[in-house]
Amino acid sequence: MPFRKEPPHTHGSIAQSAIVLVNLGTPDAPTRAAVKRYLKQFLSDPRVVEIPRLVWWFILKCIILPFRSGASAKKYQMIWTREGSPLKVHTAKQASLLAEALEERGHEGVQVRMAMRYGSPSLPEVLDELKAANCDRIAILPAYPQYSGTTTASIWDAVFAHYKDVRNVPELRLVKHYHDHDGYIDALHDIVQAHWDAHGRGGKLVMSFHGVPKRTLLLGDPYYCECQKTARLLASRLRLAPDEYVVTFQSRFGKAEWLQPYTAPTVQALAREGVARVDVICPGFTSDCLETLEEISMEVKHDFEAAGGKEFHYIPCLNESPTWIVGLAEIAEQHLIGWPTIMSPSQRDAERRDAQLGRDHALRLGA
Numbered sequence: 001m002p003f004r005k006e007p008p009h010t011h012g013s014i015a016q017s018a019i020v021l022v023n024l025g026t027p028d029a030p031t032r033a034a035v036k037r038y039l040k041q042f043l044s045d046p047r048v049v050e051i052p053r054l055v056w057w058f059i060l061k062c063i064i065l066p067f068r069s070g071a072s073a074k075k076y077q078m079i080w081t082r083e084g085s086p087l088k089v090h091t092a093k094q095a096s097l098l099a100e101a102l103e104e105r106g107h108e109g110v111q112v113r114m115a116m117r118y119g120s121p122s123l124p125e126v127l128d129e130l131k132a133a134n135c136d137r138i139a140i141l142p143a144y145p146q147y148s149g150t151t152t153a154s155i156w157d158a159v160f161a162h163y164k165d166v167r168n169v170p171e172l173r174l175v176k177h178y179h180d181h182d183g184y185i186d187a188l189h190d191i192v193q194a195h196w197d198a199h200g201r202g203g204k205l206v207m208s209f210h211g212v213p214k215r216t217l218l219l220g221d222p223y224y225c226e227c228q229k230t231a232r233l234l235a236s237r238l239r240l241a242p243d244e245y246v247v248t249f250q251s252r253f254g255k256a257e258w259l260q261p262y263t264a265p266t267v268q269a270l271a272r273e274g275v276a277r278v279d280v281i282c283p284g285f286t287s288d289c290l291e292t293l294e295e296i297s298m299e300v301k302h303d304f305e306a307a308g309g310k311e312f313h314y315i316p317c318l319n320e321s322p323t324w325i326v327g328l329a330e331i332a333e334q335h336l337i338g339w340p341t342i343m344s345p346s347q348r349d350a351e352r353r354d355a356q357l358g359r360d361h362a363l364r365l366g367a
């Protein structure tokens with residue numbers, strides 16, 4: 001197999017470390033054409049839709065893309081901001097705040113980038129850019145706290161596919177999950193507590209996670225269990241009794257059964273049982289996006305009120321909350337261990353001397 005052309009190895013150059021914060025992706029614009037392009041790439045991923053390729057290709061091309069693209073574009077128009085899609089805006093800010101936080105914690109020269117699994121900036125372009133910046137150690141940090149084959153592993157597929165025809169592959173670290181990490185749970189706790197301090201407290205805390213087909217759980221995907229563990233840890237940090245919170249799953253796609261209970265029917269049932277106020281948080285989303293700002297804050301709110309509920313409080317995602325940036329830095333730091341990102345001045349001098357020796361050696365070789 002031919003390998004991609006790359007510049008000759010530079011003897012004696014000082015390799016850098018990098019972190020890539022990878023999120024799902026989002027359309028480039030809230031238009032039918034852009035949403036169609038995005039959905040086509042997303043829904044063609046065999047990790048996301050597992051039905052036989054030819055059958056799915058037909059359904060996607062003839063039914064899903066023609067009908068869903070326009071409807072989804074209208075939803076994106078409702079949440080779009082002047083800076084762009086909320087998912088991308090928050091992920092970009094998180095990446096830049098993470099770089100600052102790592103620097104404050106004494107890490108030198110760690111390049112932090114955001115990338116999207118679908119859409120832009122794409123993983124391949126970001127990984128190429130890091131290669132050009134001489135990054136020979138890369139930690140891939142998915143924006144998903146809970147591992148799922150449908151999301152996390154799909155990022156890994158894209159990373160492996162990218163390096164398949166690269167000769168000099170960097171050292172890679174893949175963060176699998178952080179659903180039970182103290183920094184993540186603390187950040188969730190602070191967001192809920194701040195909301196309660198400002199707006200009082202409802203009768204029930206609904207923790208709504210993105211769903212996946214139930215079949216994936218039966219076939220070994222740990223996603224459901226990781227969501228349950230996050231919920232349990234958050235409830236315990238908030239000192240909630242079991243009857244004070246409920247775990248639900250949203251965003252069902254297609255006709256198959258997904259993880260249950262579904263969010264919308266659950267809040268409707270709560271309203272009918274006389275729960276006047278619900279507080280809803282989406283702990284599996286680290287950035288606000290279409291699924292939280294439109295589906296939860298608009299559609300599910302409407303369902304709750306139509307069933308007789310009085311007050312629907314949506315609690316925002318972690319976004320750029322200060323405790324979350326600390327949490328992200330702690331998670332990143334655990335995966336930087338052993339990489340020379342913190343050096344004493346004498347270690348730094350030794351590294352520079354060694355690089356010079358490498359360059360002298362290269363000159364003697366005529367390289």
Ligand SMILES: C=CC1=C(C)c2cc3[nH]c(cc4nc(cc5[nH]c(cc1n2)c(C)c5CCC(=O)O)C(CCC(=O)O)=C4C)c(C)c3C=C
Pocket residue numbers: 024025026027047048049068072085087144148150151210211212213251253284285288289290291
């Ligand atoms: C948080 C983790 C996510 C999992 C798990 C997940 C699985 C999953 N999603 C779909 C189908 C769609 N998801 C869509 C949007 C969307 N999904 C996530 C996250 C997870 N998805 C996010 C963050 C977003 C929002 C993106 C944004 O631009 O804001 C969409 C597109 C929107 C729409 O048309 O409704 C689809 C479709 C499947 C099939 C799946 C698992 C099998």
Ligand SMILES: [Fe+2]
Pocket residue numbers: 210251
């Ligand atoms: Fe999704």
Ligand SMILES: [Fe+2]
Pocket residue numbers: 251290291295
């Ligand atoms: Fe949705």
